[in-house]
Amino acid sequence: MAEITLSINNVNITVPQGTTVLEAAGQAGVFIPTFCHDPELTNFGACRMCVVEIEGLRSLSASCVTNATEGMVVHTDSPAVQEARKTILELLLANHPLDCLTCGRSGDCRLQDYAYLYGVKTGSFEGERHSYPLEDDNPFIVRDLNKCILCGKCVRACAEIQGNSILDFAYRGFDVKVAPAMDVSLKASDCVFCGNCVAMCPVGALQEKGLRSAAPTWEVRKVKTTCPYCGTGCSFELNVKGNKVVGVTSCDGDVNGRTLCVKGRFGYGFIHHPDRLTTPLIKKNGVFKEASWEEAIKLVAQKLGRIKAKHSSDALAVLSSARCTNEENYLLQKFTRAVLGTNNIDHCARL
Amino acid sequence: MGHLNKLRARFTRHYKDKFNRGRIVVGLGTCGFAAGGDQVLEAIRQETGIRNLDVDIDFTSCIGMCYKEPMVEISLPGMARVIYGDMTPDKVPALLESHIINKHLLKEWAVMQITEEGATLYENIVKMEDNPFFSKQLRTVTSRLGRTNPESISDYVATGGYLALDTALSMQRQDIIEEIKKSGLRGRGGGGFPTGMKWDFVSQAEGAKKYVVCNADEGDPGAFMDRSVLEGDPHAVLEGMAICGYAVGADEGYIYVRAEYPLAIKRLQTAIVRAEEYGLLGKNILGRGFNFKLMIKAGAGAFVCGEETALLTSIEGNRGMPRVRPPFPANRGLWGKPTNLNNVETYANVPFVINRGSDWYASMGTKKSKGSKVFCLTGKINNTGLIEVPMGISLREIIFSIGGGVQNGKKLKAVQIGGPSGGCICEEDLDLPVDYDSLSAAGAMMGSGGLVVLDETTCMVDIARFFLSFTQTESCGKCTPCREGTKRMLEILTRICSGAGKMEDLADLERLGRVMKNTALCGLGQTCANPILSTMRYFKEEYLAHIQDLFCPAGACRALLIYQIDTANCKGCGKCAKICPAGAIRGEKNTPHVIDLEKCIKCGACLTECSFEAIKNDAALSWNKRPNTRRSA
Amino acid sequence: MTNSIDEISGADFILAIGTNTTEAHPIISLKIKKAQRQGATLVVVDPRRTELAERADQHMQLKPGSDIALLNALAQVIIAEDLWDKDFVAGRTEDFAAFKEVVAQYPPELAEQITGLPADMIREVARGYARACKATILYTMGVTQHICGTHNVLAVANLAMLCGQIGKESSGVNPLRGQNNVQGACDMGALPGVFTGYQAVTAADQRAKFAGAWRVAELPGRPGLTVGEMFDKAGTGEVRGMYIMGENPVLSDPDSNHVVHALEKLDFLVVQDIFLTETAALGDVILPAASFAEKDGTFSNTERRVQRVRKAIDPVGSAWADWQIICTIATAMGYPMQYATASDIFDEMAALTPSYGGISYARLEQGGIQWPCPHTGHPGTAYLHKDNFSRGPGKFNPVVYVPPAELPDAGYPLLLSTGRRYFHYHTGTMTRRTGALEVHYGTEYLEINQADAAALGITDGDIAQVSSRRGLVKVEARISKVVPQGLVFTSFHFPEVAINKLTNPAQDMVSKIPELKVCAVKVEKAC
Structure with missing residues (x-):
């Protein structure tokens, strides 16, 4: 592929033709802030945070949608760029509830990050702010449109990744908002609550209901693991506070990227459900009684050993599990074959 | 050549035959309807029935003198056609009695006469070409308006219609493009991009499937050029599009016209059906193997859909929001295919260029702006209407010669040109030639052709506020600066107009304007600060008056008016005190009354009620005589 | 795949x-x-x-x-x-x-x-x-x-x-594949006829290899029982004791009543699970296991990708990871089984399993690996059979159409098919305890075509009684265009709609898979 050379902040960089200025800057190690850009979504060019000054052009250019060309001279931090970014941040903050103290996305919010970066304290423009009611009528996603900066990532995630197009922009001017058809709630729409929009939201407009009310972002530890549901093998991060799983967030999975389904993203509650078995139980006279591990193991070993001795190895049968790990399946078949002495092992592969 | 020639012969005969009989033609553009033209037509039908008059009754579109509608044209065999204005149903019997029965011109109501070859002229009535409204016009794309029946393909063909298409189909595609290039025709939608160059891009673009799209989503306040052309000469647009389709290699086209233009849509539909019937559109046009299918897409009335990429997105069935350019539609347009997008007036010019040649076209206008341009005159001007003038004419000629000057003898303050994206030109600059470059240099723009005349009673801050409220409600909301910026600018302007402005507001307006110009995604956002920036440039003192003196020099901002009673004129009749809803006026009977400014809500009721011109609001008082009434707030 | x-x-x-x-x-x-x-x-x-x-x-x-x-x-x-x-x-x-x-x-x-x-x-x-x-x-x-x-x-x-x-x-x-590690369970030899990596138990050299590695004198050479056969033989008394880890056959297997009877007949049943499932309730001993969040390990997904499961929290209560429980029981039965970490188990398995031979926890830190991955330098295999099939030439096996085992008749005029729902999973033991999924989708329903519903006098929201030759359930009817006339459908996620009481245990001769997709039922409006 043909290559071109451009200058970014007085440093030359060579990139393949078709590379955007934003990508070229990334390769050159130059940071450009973005709200609406995501490499997995179509280029939208809407938030205008990523504007840069390109010599010879009348106005600033959105670097996410501008292809680098040979000899292009780009300045990513000129006074005009600084003024534009600060003004855009001021405009966004002028219509944003500044409740970062209690916001579940505080610490994981691009608006907050950039406000800090550019030293924009509060909106210098006083005027109307939206006061939409909080949408909290489903158990998965909390939608606070007052925090929405209309970057449209959720709209594109739903259309281009989930393929459902539940969300789009509605109304005009200052009243523009993201909404399902007929401006109903997500619950009333055909939304499947995959939460892939939530994973894309750069601010607190879309939040995972359980996770964001459970802990501030800085108290959460993330552990990458594999989803326990279907056979797709999606990766995600368990969000842990103390010894408690408080939620699931996307990471970059080999299979799934950042996408998840409703079960993967919101189906973790069983881990700490009060119904969990927490101690061995032994049935005595038809009633389960709590027992110690020692007691229970001893009983199991005795009973299995006795049947094997009295009848035969083949009088024993073992069901392993498609839900357990490879290591556990390996050990159970080893146990079945080497210890019990039978090949009577199977699992629910056929269901 | 056979097919069209036969049609032409037949239709020309029909057309000429029309004038061999007495006929009455009513102007039925949207303005004609709005003024009651349909009722006049009905009255004419009844009256001719009752009197058993042997005349034909027909209709045409608006000739441009919207201020004279409803207009009625009457012609008798061998005599010049006479146009009457301001008709009403009850004037009809007298009109017909005089002109048709007594063959007597009714001078009192007559506006002008139109001469036809060999027709006898009436005395004492101005000829159209001598009427000041028309004398400085150069009518090309508007030449059929008010002359032919827009729903009649016969009228169109008889007046030279589809000849250009016939010619074009015998030309090499590239030769057509070169011809358009040579003519110097530039996009009439406002941008002024050279049309031939655009066609060339589309023609060169790779892809077997291409589209031709007509932007008829006219949305500027006070602009109705496209509507008038569509209502008055729809076939010219179709013909221009078909020529373009052939030249760039497209076989399908869309006309995107706002649904608020039902009459234009109806006439376009009729025109498409007729043209297809006669083999002038559709499959195998004129037997030359060229296929071109045209469809109409009715827009839902979003201003931003006039922006080309938003328009294409809307045709595709999505929410009309602009896309980032490049890629330009010429390379990736409708459904990702190369697409040629021009506006109504541009396409309507094409048949004329082909018929009369690029040299003829290029002979009109200025060095860089060729041909003629249609404008809509609105605002505080005497002759509201539609005009077509050669490029390069001065605004002064347009306003004072053609437009008849400012209403009620008021002083002209500025001309707003180019709609919400344009700017104001003040009195001193009226001699500027009207062309793309001069207007841009003056901080305005050609725009699509809306021309709003503002007089001394117009507040420039309020005008800026008006345009901002328009762009704010019409912003698609996609990009941050436009969505949020217009909102804050509007709020600032509203504050200034209500007397709550601060000096810092001016800096904020300038900064916002600059950032929007620099960063907004589409042309709408990039230019929507123009009305503010240009009024701040030319009328800074008005802004300062609002902010520092709480004074609106034009007397237009109601919140800043101060009502006072002129003790010299007040008779103490008490009518004002009685009508005042705020109880702000007190005084003894027969002694001058006083307005309590703290209570006054500035509704103006007292002013209207006073029989002695004793109540004045501040605008009528001179600036330095103002009492020191700066409110504590 | x-x-x-x-x-x-x-x-x-x-x-x-x-x-x-x-x-x-x-x-x-x-x-x-x-x-x-x-x-x-x-x-x-x-x-x-x-x-x-x-x-x-x-x-x-x-x-x-x-x-x-x-x-x-x-x-x-x-x-x-x-x-x-x-x-x-x-x-x-x-x-x-x-x-x-x-x-x-x-x-x-x-x-x-x-x-x-x-x-x-x-x-x-x-x-x-x-x-x-x-x-x-x-x-x-x-x-x-x-x-x-x-x-x-x-x-x-x-x-x-x-x-x-x-x-x-x-x-x-x-x-x-339907379950997170169904591929892995098969790969690991949790099947009656094969060791890990589909190495046949009938092959003496394979047996010798595993016996050697496991330090036992010999290993059984006759293929064991499949799930269905286990329950059949439990019913006849030939199987006396069962050890069930993380499965709930009472709900998931066809003809539940038969499964319950079989399990009740056992001398001894030990169930190891995270919840007291319908199956666990029948056990003599229940061993509390750790959930996926509480242990280390690997899952192999449907595209043969081996990926890490990482311990995020300590096991709740005094639950243990399944592998620790197995080790302890084995040790108690006189076979010392001791591993410090899950990684050690994996290494032992990989050494015995050619298709997993090149995979290790260290490599998995860089991302999942798709088997076959025979050696540590091998990148894994994205798609199989590139140049040849496992057995050499691909064999055409002509097959002929046979109708389902049970088709509608006068007594049971409709056809029942079962499957899954988006918001739930398997027998619902997990998804119905999430505080979210079951809140949003709390009750199961029966999809029924408008024409069938009308003929049966059933309207949307009515409770329908669905019965087959084997059992009956009551479930809310929902008139749906998803099913054509003659077909009704529901899921097996809900114990209160234990649809597998109705399904037909008739099995495929080769794989022993039950015919859960077709059985004849009767639908009536419940009184």
Whole structure:
């Protein structure tokens, strides 16, 4: 592929033709802030945070949608760029509830990050702010449109990744908002609550209901693991506070990227459900009684050993599990074959 | 050549035959309807029935003198056609009695006469070409308006219609493009991009499937050029599009016209059906193997859909929001295919260029702006209407010669040109030639052709506020600066107009304007600060008056008016005190009354009620005589 | 799967048979949608008009259980119209002649009678599949859960080989597995006939290898019992004791009543699980296990990708990881089994399993690896059968259509099919305890066609009593266009709608898979 050379902040960089200025800057190690850009979504060019000054052009250019060309001279931090970014941040903050103290996305919010970066304290423009009611009528996603900066990532995630197009922009001017058809709630729409929009939201407009009310972002530890549901093998991060799983967030999975389904993203509650078995139980006279591990193991070993001795190895049968790990399946078949002495092992592969 | 020639012969005969009989033609553009033209037509039908008059009754579109509608044209065999204005149903019997029965011109109501070859002229009535409204016009794309029946393909063909298409189909595609290039025709939608160059891009673009799209989503306040052309000469647009389709290699086209233009849509539909019937559109046009299918897409009335990429997105069935350019539609347009997008007036010019040649076209206008341009005159001007003038004419000629000057003898303050994206030109600059470059240099723009005349009673801050409220409600909301910026600018302007402005507001307006110009995604956002920036440039003192003196020099901002009673004129009749809803006026009977400014809500009721011109609001008082009434707030 | 999940988006023709992908494998469905956006043709074969069927270019709404007639007819058209891949068939397969002879008996017109699909539609799909550059076949339980499940799969494989649509990127035969580690459980030898990596227990050298590694004198050489056989033999007293880890056969297996009776007859039942499931309730001892969040390990997904499970929290209460429990029991039975970490277990397994031989926890830190991965320098295998099949030449196994074991009759006039719902999983033990999924989707319903409902006097929301020769359940009826007339459908996620009390335990002769997709039922309005 043909290559071109451009200058970014007085440093030359060579990139393949078709590379955007934003990508070229990334390769050159130059940071450009973005709200609406995501490499997995179509280029939208809407938030205008990523504007840069390109010599010879009348106005600033959105670097996410501008292809680098040979000899292009780009300045990513000129006074005009600084003024534009600060003004855009001021405009966004002028219509944003500044409740970062209690916001579940505080610490994981691009608006907050950039406000800090550019030293924009509060909106210098006083005027109307939206006061939409909080949408909290489903158990998965909390939608606070007052925090929405209309970057449209959720709209594109739903259309281009989930393929459902539940969300789009509605109304005009200052009243523009993201909404399902007929401006109903997500619950009333055909939304499947995959939460892939939530994973894309750069601010607190879309939040995972359980996770964001459970802990501030800085108290959460993330552990990458594999989803326990279907056979797709999606990766995600368990969000842990103390010894408690408080939620699931996307990471970059080999299979799934950042996408998840409703079960993967919101189906973790069983881990700490009060119904969990927490101690061995032994049935005595038809009633389960709590027992110690020692007691229970001893009983199991005795009973299995006795049947094997009295009848035969083949009088024993073992069901392993498609839900357990490879290591556990390996050990159970080893146990079945080497210890019990039978090949009577199977699992629910056929269901 | 056979097919069209036969049609032409037949239709020309029909057309000429029309004038061999007495006929009455009513102007039925949207303005004609709005003024009651349909009722006049009905009255004419009844009256001719009752009197058993042997005349034909027909209709045409608006000739441009919207201020004279409803207009009625009457012609008798061998005599010049006479146009009457301001008709009403009850004037009809007298009109017909005089002109048709007594063959007597009714001078009192007559506006002008139109001469036809060999027709006898009436005395004492101005000829159209001598009427000041028309004398400085150069009518090309508007030449059929008010002359032919827009729903009649016969009228169109008889007046030279589809000849250009016939010619074009015998030309090499590239030769057509070169011809358009040579003519110097530039996009009439406002941008002024050279049309031939655009066609060339589309023609060169790779892809077997291409589209031709007509932007008829006219949305500027006070602009109705496209509507008038569509209502008055729809076939010219179709013909221009078909020529373009052939030249760039497209076989399908869309006309995107706002649904608020039902009459234009109806006439376009009729025109498409007729043209297809006669083999002038559709499959195998004129037997030359060229296929071109045209469809109409009715827009839902979003201003931003006039922006080309938003328009294409809307045709595709999505929410009309602009896309980032490049890629330009010429390379990736409708459904990702190369697409040629021009506006109504541009396409309507094409048949004329082909018929009369690029040299003829290029002979009109200025060095860089060729041909003629249609404008809509609105605002505080005497002759509201539609005009077509050669490029390069001065605004002064347009306003004072053609437009008849400012209403009620008021002083002209500025001309707003180019709609919400344009700017104001003040009195001193009226001699500027009207062309793309001069207007841009003056901080305005050609725009699509809306021309709003503002007089001394117009507040420039309020005008800026008006345009901002328009762009704010019409912003698609996609990009941050436009969505949020217009909102804050509007709020600032509203504050200034209500007397709550601060000096810092001016800096904020300038900064916002600059950032929007620099960063907004589409042309709408990039230019929507123009009305503010240009009024701040030319009328800074008005802004300062609002902010520092709480004074609106034009007397237009109601919140800043101060009502006072002129003790010299007040008779103490008490009518004002009685009508005042705020109880702000007190005084003894027969002694001058006083307005309590703290209570006054500035509704103006007292002013209207006073029989002695004793109540004045501040605008009528001179600036330095103002009492020191700066409110504590 | 012969291919990787991500390769689906690269296919230009997708034949999805008996897979409700958007609900059962939502993330895989995204790849299908992506392929469609890029211009791929999607054909969905399903008796129900699922969301995927709605999105398809062609929905082949066949009669349940008629897959072989369809698949053979597709092959018949492709051969008759000379669209088959002669080079592939000649170079990579055997027994084509026998196959050709059998499918010749399935002209589309005959298939139309059996499947209910128009012959022209069958022809059109056949041409599309054969002519595509990269056609891929996806299937799940809609293909396998039939008495002819194995034959269905063979018919699918025959079709793919006929057109050379296998062994290429984005083109192959791809069963989408239903459970997170069903692939791994099979790979690990949790099957009656094989050790890890499908090494047969009947092979003496394999037995010797494992006996040596496990330090036992000998290992049993006779294949063991399958799930269904275990319950049968428990019923007859031949099996006296069972150890069930993390399974809930009372709900998941067909003819639940039979399973319950069998388990009740056992002398001893130990169940190891995270919840007190319907099966655990029948146990003598219940051992509390750790959930996936509380232990280290690996899962192997449907595309053979081995990925890490990482311990995020300590086990709740005094639960133990399953592997620790197994080790302790083995040790208590006189076989010392001690591992410091899950990684140690994996290493032992990998050393014994050629296809996993090159995989280790250290490598998995860099991302998942798809087996076969025979040595540590091997990158893993994205798609199988590139140059040859495992057995050498691909064998055409001609199969013939057989109707389902139980078809509607006067007494049980409707056909019941079962499957999964998007918001729930398997027997619901997890998804119904999340505080979210069951809140949003709290009760199960029966999909019934408008015409059937009207004939039965059932309106939307009525409670229907559904019964088969084996049992009955009550469930809310919902009138739905998803099911055609004559078919009702519900899921097996809800214990209160224990639909497997009704399903038919008739099994496929080879794989022993039960025919959960077809049984005859009677639906009445419950009083």
